[in-house]
Amino acid sequence: MSSEQLRLTTGEKARIALLVARMAKRGLADDRQSGGRVDQSDLQRRVERIENQARKRAAQPRTSKNGK
Numbered sequence: 001m002s003s004e005q006l007r008l009t010t011g012e013k014a015r016i017a018l019l020v021a022r023m024a025k026r027g028l029a030d031d032r033q034s035g036g037r038v039d040q041s042d043l044q045r046r047v048e049r050i051e052n053q054a055r056k057r058a059a060q061p062r063t064s065k066n067g068k
Contacts, residue, residue, distance in 0.1 A: 006054045015050055019043050
């Protein structure tokens, strides 16, 4: 990720926190002998999708609600 800080909404932060918790749960469920066999790419793609939505929102010009 770049050095710029993404401005996430509260909902996006909660969704990412939930996905990170699910990734951790999958990691713990993996057997300890030959770790790394659990595929988490689907959850990582979902986090990336949320981050991309935040980037698109940040790139849009801000409009005021009162028309000025």
